[in-house]
Amino acid sequence: MRWWTTAFAAALTVTAGTALADPALEELLSRARRIQDEAARGGVPDWIRALPTVPLSRIQDLSDQADKIGNQAVGLQPNGKPLSSTSMDRRVELLVSFALGDAALRDILRDIAGRQDVVAVFRGFDSSQGFAGLLKKIKTLLEGMDPVPNVVIDPEPFRRLDATTAPEAVVVEGDQVLAHARGTVAIDTLLADVAKGRRGDLGVWGPTVAVTEPDLVEVITQRVQSMDMTAMRDRAVQRFWKQARFFELAAAPANRVREIDPSRVLQQDILTPDGKVVAHAGQRLNPLEKLPWHFSLVVFDGRSPEQIDQVRKVLAGSPGRQWTLITTAVERDDGFKDLVRIQDQLNSRVYLLQPGMVENLGLEFVPAVVEAVNGKLRVTEFATRQ
Numbered sequence: 001m002r003w004w005t006t007a008f009a010a011a012l013t014v015t016a017g018t019a020l021a022d023p024a025l026e027e028l029l030s031r032a033r034r035i036q037d038e039a040a041r042g043g044v045p046d047w048i049r050a051l052p053t054v055p056l057s058r059i060q061d062l063s064d065q066a067d068k069i070g071n072q073a074v075g076l077q078p079n080g081k082p083l084s085s086t087s088m089d090r091r092v093e094l095l096v097s098f099a100l101g102d103a104a105l106r107d108i109l110r111d112i113a114g115r116q117d118v119v120a121v122f123r124g125f126d127s128s129q130g131f132a133g134l135l136k137k138i139k140t141l142l143e144g145m146d147p148v149p150n151v152v153i154d155p156e157p158f159r160r161l162d163a164t165t166a167p168e169a170v171v172v173e174g175d176q177v178l179a180h181a182r183g184t185v186a187i188d189t190l191l192a193d194v195a196k197g198r199r200g201d202l203g204v205w206g207p208t209v210a211v212t213e214p215d216l217v218e219v220i221t222q223r224v225q226s227m228d229m230t231a232m233r234d235r236a237v238q239r240f241w242k243q244a245r246f247f248e249l250a251a252a253p254a255n256r257v258r259e260i261d262p263s264r265v266l267q268q269d270i271l272t273p274d275g276k277v278v279a280h281a282g283q284r285l286n287p288l289e290k291l292p293w294h295f296s297l298v299v300f301d302g303r304s305p306e307q308i309d310q311v312r313k314v315l316a317g318s319p320g321r322q323w324t325l326i327t328t329a330v331e332r333d334d335g336f337k338d339l340v341r342i343q344d345q346l347n348s349r350v351y352l353l354q355p356g357m358v359e360n361l362g363l364e365f366v367p368a369v370v371e372a373v374n375g376k377l378r379v380t381e382f383a384t385r386q
Contacts, residue, residue, distance in 0.1 A: 090173045090194075092118045092187055093157045097166040097211040098126070098137070105141055108167060111187070112149045118187055119150035123158045124216035155215040165208040181205045241335030247353045248301070248328050252365035252381040260362035260377040262287055286375055293372035295322040299353060300367035302327035302342035306384040307367045311346060314369060314382075325350045326357075328366060 096108060112118040125134040134153075142148050157163070157170060161180060169185040171178045171194045179194050183206025193202065263286040270279040279285055298314055300307040315323060327350050330338040343350045357363065361370050362379055369380040 090117065090171065090178075090191075092191070093170040093172055094118060094120045094185075094187075095157060095161075095163050095166050095168040095170065095211075096120050096122060097209060097213060098122070099209045099212040100166060102141065108184075109141060109149045109151070110145060113145045114147040115149070115187075119152055121157050122151070122153045122213060123155045123211055124153065124213040124219060126213060153216060155217050158211070158215070164211055166211050167208065182208050237336055241330070241332050244332070244335065244352070245355070246329035247355070247358050249299075249358070249363060249366045251301070251304070251307070252367065252383045254381075254383045256365075256381045258362065258379045258381075259373075260379060262360070262377055288372050288375050288377075295324055297324050297326060297361070297370040298367065299326045299328065299357075299361075299363060299370065302330055302338070302350065304384070308342070308345055310367045310382050310384050314367075315346070315348075323348070326353050327351070328353045 094108065094112060096105060098105070100108070109120060112120060125131075138151060142151070157172075160177060161168070161170065165182060167184060168180055168182045169187060169190055170180040171190060179190070179199050179202050181190055181202040182204045185205050190202070263284050266279055266281050266283050266285055268281045269277050271277055296318075298311050300311050302308065311325065325346060325348050327339075327342060330342065330352070339350060339352075362377060363370075364379075365381045367382050367384065369382075371378050371380075
């Protein structure tokens with residue numbers, strides 16, 4: 001069993017990471033988080049550009065769902081210290097349920113408070129209370145306890161014994177179940193019996209209740225299976241284009257040619273990995289002298305038919321030149337289709353104008369051609385009728 005921690009309140013730490021029984025589900029959650037990270041950086045995930053053959057990789061909203069129900073599992077540990085199976089050879093997993101009632105649960109949790117060899121385990125939680133409601137509920141149960149007992153949400157111990165009632169005390173060594181008993185169990189008595197060699201199902205030691213919480217993994221699996229993958233893909237695409245930052249430039253009022261000196265005064269030394277100085281602070285450096293520019297840029301507004309026509313003329317006038325086409329914006333309502341439309345019209349791949357390019361290339365109006373000539377950037381603007 002794996003555990004890692006994040007902060008929760010002052011005396012508790014929330015952990016997530018119990019191993020899921022279904023490897024495909026682990027991969028699914030991992031893919032969802034990578035998609036979320038790419039969206040946060042402003043990139044378009046590859047699966048948006050072309051639908052993948054594996055439907056699971058299309059999920060954008062899964063990480064939101066997983067976060068709301070605690071990823072795969074949630075643990076509350078005392079004093080900010082994560083429970084670790086390697087920190088104790090023999091431990092007791094005390095299977096419990098909210099069906100026991102607040103009073104009984106508080107008695108059970110108070111009895112195991114401060115014991116690092118015992119952890120209270122819930123199978124899941126009622127979806128109606130939500131993850132935030134769950135944390136509030138457990139925090140209320142633990143109020144006033146010092147030290148705080150170990151509490152985790154993990155369906156695996158229940159699955160291992162096909163347990164449907166609680167409480168049930170399970171003595172575990174490594175990944176092996178040594179013995180278990182149902183009902184209100186005296187932990188030290190159970191451990192003493194196990195130490196004497198008693199093994200397996202030791203029977204019913206007290207009253208039990210039926211576990212009412214659904215299996216957390218099954219809940220996640222059912223939610224995944226019920227998701228409309230195509231709709232989720234479409235929503236992810238729409239969010240990207242609505243949040244995308246465009247750097248729009250005005251249409252050129254007249255034909256104009258300008259030259260831009262790209263030289264910069266270095267603010268600090270430039271060093272190689274082994275510490276060798278390549279350029280000193282205060283030195284004026286022209287990047288075109290170090291990195292020859294063998295292509296030309298065409299920057300334009302792809303929403304303008306007149307600018308599209310001007311770009312066609314520019315490309316036709318220099319058929320052998322290497323061109324990079326950049327649009328300042330696309331229609332937000334259906335940005336991906338609009339970008340495809342622009343590419344089809346120009347029969348070439350088209351990129352979005354990125355931060356920093358406006359200033360670094362000296363762009364003021366569009367459409368404009370940017371090329372390197374004699375160590376300088378030549379910017380040629382073309383007037384188009386709007």
